Amino acid sequence: MYKIAVIGDYDSIYGFATLGLSICPVKTREEARDKFKQLAESDYGIIYITEAAAAELEDEIERYREKTLPAVIRIPGVSGNTGAGVEGVRKTVEQAVGSDILFGGVS
């Protein structure tokens, strides 16, 4: 049985607690990194992470990219959508196909 976690700044994620997801409000980059590592190694199936926080620990996320679990998913935070999530999808297309043929991105 797995759980779902949400990492990000408190304002972006406090609502998720009502749904029963575990929320991990983080303020600094180091905090986010530690928390992420800790969550990824324990029994969390999905980790949602705000784009702002994700940008700080790109390398950590990359490490879990080719593992079956956990799924690390970027979501936009309260400060708005940076487009990093869509960019991530585009990146997988590029990796698979060689160039972005689907969404017509400028690469």
Add this chain to the structure above:
Amino acid sequence: MAAKHVNPTRMELTRLKKKRITAIRGHKLLKDKRDELMRQYLDLVRENMEVRKKVEAGILSVNKNFVIAKAGMSEAALNTALMAPKQEVSLDTGEKNVMSVDIPTFEYKTRTADENDIYSYGFAFTSGDLDGAVKSLADILPAMIRLAECEKACQLMAAEIEKTRRRVNALEHVIIPETEENIKYITMKLDENERSTQIRLMKVKDMMLEEAHHYSEK
């Protein structure tokens, strides 16, 4: 170009011919695998993009709702209201095998079946906006789970496709041509050896006949 030295022997030739057959079959199989993976991947990635756009738009409006809710009540009251969640979500994961890629499937279960259990507070001291915000968040949860499933599957498949593509290319452009080159080299060498033996024998025969009958003196 025979990059590395090969022994021009019949045994080596048989070995290389076998290797070529295996390589060609492997190449065909891997190519089929790549094509099928790609087909499924493209479907999946389209869905992924759609779900992502939906979720991002959803979260945006949820955040708006929460900001409005927050404006209507004191921070302390809000924190108290959301302090002890009533609901709990647990995740059942399965594994689906798509063309030898293990992709996870997620199914979520809430601790209680009642969907109204998301409101972890009494309604007396909170604004109505908060109820709306929480509800809108609950509504996009299924889409978020689906997004996780899709996106993870896409990432795993993209990695597998890349790997397979490299293998296909290595077989097609390196291993198979190299083996064929070597086979050609050995065949030529063996033919050449055979011709030279033939000539040597003819020469020896000539010399022996000469010795026996002394043709040139007649």
